[in-house]
Amino acid sequence: MESKIELTCESVKGRNDAEVIRFAGDLDATNVQTVLEKVTTFFNEGKVQIVADFAKLRYVNSTGLGILLHLNKSAKEKSGRFKIANVNENVFEIVEIIGATSILEIYDTVDEALASLN
Amino acid sequence: MKSEIPYRVSVSFPGELDYIPLVRQLVSDALQVLKFSPKFSFRSEFLVDELCNNAVIHGSPSDRQPVEVLCDAYADRVEIFVKGAGGYHENIQRFREAIAEASREKGHDIELIRLLSDTVTCTIDDNNVSHIHVVRMREC
């Protein structure tokens, strides 16, 4: 049984190459494939500027972080970006311990992340 | 006919009511992973809940034995074993009689357990520890 994760998507006004994806739940080994497929679909549609809103993402494990690193890398390969916003304290600590803060682009708010797309 | 080896989920925990919601949720989630329907899993969860509550409430407070729950998932059924946390002999005996008589025993909710199960058996060992075994067939 997959951990519950919900992704809701929102277009970015004035840009047809960007999308805000709001994550809710837990990101772990049981649902990374689902997340990978959904975000890859956006990449394939030309939406390569992604802002992931983690305000409601409670938990992420090393497998989940691996996916985020992969998406970050994939976006760059397509001349896009995969940015992350609203990371909670606990998740941020794990990202920091893993050493991914120097690789992932993390912002305090979605607005800041969107502004950085330009 | 018992042929295959079951998937097994087991939990041993202190005889305390607060653990029971966590234990029953674990069993329910595991059954759904093992391809039982949400409805079946919910009913099994209910059985685990009732049996564990009985084991905790009617066990002796001076006996610090853990409660053990074992859930064997076969292709056609689930078998749930609950080993109680020690108990007063009178309480266990009443429980066993209630199962045998198919009557509703106050505080034991036996009837509910019987309604949700295909078979229920209870044994008491020499240390006054109750062993309840419930079988629930998979719905077709």
Added chain:
Amino acid sequence: MSDNAPAAMIEDIPQAPEICLIRLRGDLDIRSAAIFDTCLSDASMDGKKFAIVDLTAVTMIASVALGKLLGLKRRFTEKGGDLVLSGINLDIKMKCILMGVDKIFKMFNDVHSAMNVYSWEVMHEAESIKLSFPPQIGVVPAVRRFVSGVMAQKGYKGRDSFRIETIVDELCNNAVEYGSKNENDNISLSMRIDWEKIELDAENISDPAKREQLQAFMSNVSCEMPHDGDFTRGRGLALVKLLSSDFSADVTEKGTIVHVTKIKEE
């Protein structure tokens, strides 16, 4: 004698000689005061420091009886102990709340809960929990949520709870990945929790095809995080080691045991 005649029964608890268990029954009204006085003062004279007053069989409790209980509680607290209530039905509970008694007495659903809290909070006794589950990745979130729930109950909050949840998740994921693929070769997780720390043992039967790889991996588990290569691999055990206070792993022909200690920080 009416079925609701007040009565009291006092029990010792052999494993907890400091506690007396007082089971009250019937209507505790003004007529029960004398019974109360005799039984309860006997209990308090026994050198007991704590009392659990079980009201499961009590049908009614008048304010005079509550007053008696308050007086007795004072005598236990003066000795550095306490008197708590258990098994209160809804009517009595409502009365207690209206009178503000719930702010004075700790109340428990039953004697077991009271005993377990005493063991945990007063005696600081450790609790042990053991799980065994099939080596399927889909079960791991359920195990993780279970552990998270236990942590919350035992007063491990916030960061500590999250870290322990992460440790359990990573250990179980590794056990599934590197363990036997025989669906009946269960993974077992043992936990021993006390006020200061949690000790975890994750044990599983190894996949013979991956044993050497696992042995090499375990002996090289460092705090350095791999950033390149396959995005799904290499971080879990390193993360466990970084989050743990103590970490050890033993890979043999029979299987793998990983032992982790996590000291409470918050």
